[in-house]
Amino acid sequence: MSHLIVGLIGMIFSVWMIIGCFFALPNELYATLTHCLIIIAIGLFTIFYCLFGNFGTRLYIQLPHRSTNAILFFGITHLTLPILFPVLYSPLFIILLLSSYSFCVDAYSCIFTEHYMLCRHIGRHARNPREPRVIHHVAVRRIYNRTGKVLPEGFVFDDEWRR
Numbered sequence: 327m328s329h330l331i332v333g334l335i336g337m338i339f340s341v342w343m344i345i346g347c348f349f350a351l352p353n354e355l356y357a358t359l360t361h362c363l364i365i366i367a368i369g370l371f372t373i374f375y376c377l378f379g380n381f382g383t384r385l386y387i388q389l390p391h392r393s394t395n396a397i398l399f400f401g402i403t404h405l406t407l408p409i410l411f412p413v414l415y416s417p418l419f420i421i422l423l424l425s426s427y428s429f430c431v432d433a434y435s436c437i438f439t440e441h442y443m444l445c446r447h448i449g450r451h452a453r454n455p456r457e458p459r460v461i462h463h464v465a466v467r468r469i470y471n472r473t474g475k476v477l478p479e480g481f482v483f484d485d486e487w488r489r
Contacts, residue, residue, distance in 0.1 A: 333378025
């Protein structure tokens with residue numbers, strides 16, 4: 327789960343680096359530096375997306391469904407930028423803002439979740455599409471150690487499930 331968190335935080339950083347470069351583009355004094363930073367940010371975004379993507383495995387993590395105030399907080403925070411800077415109503419800026427919002431919500435969910443399900447990806451051409459996908463119910467040890475809660479029955483800690 328830690329590689330997902332690092333990937334999401336890195337993608338948030340890369341998106342905001344690109345947004346900052348769009349702020350600096352009209353200034354001709356720093357045009358070359360801004361273009362170099364955009365190229366670096368796109369490269370960093372690609373690297374962090376590969377960390378987030380889990381391309382080498384057929385497993386994925388399913389977080390529990392719950393609504394939190396964080397979704398509302400991140401939504402309001404991201405909506406204030408176009409209100410404060412109406413010059414930035416370009417489609418690219420809106421796409422970057424929406425992607426930053428979704429990465430923030432996902433990162434918040436990954437950082438503060440108590441448990442998740444480790445599932446196996448079944449392709450669309452599977453013999454039995456109703457086959458159970460959940461491999462393990464996994465509890466995050468750092469959350470349970472901090473809160474002192476007891477591990478629920480049927481759950482495995484995240485650092486023990488590979489054994």
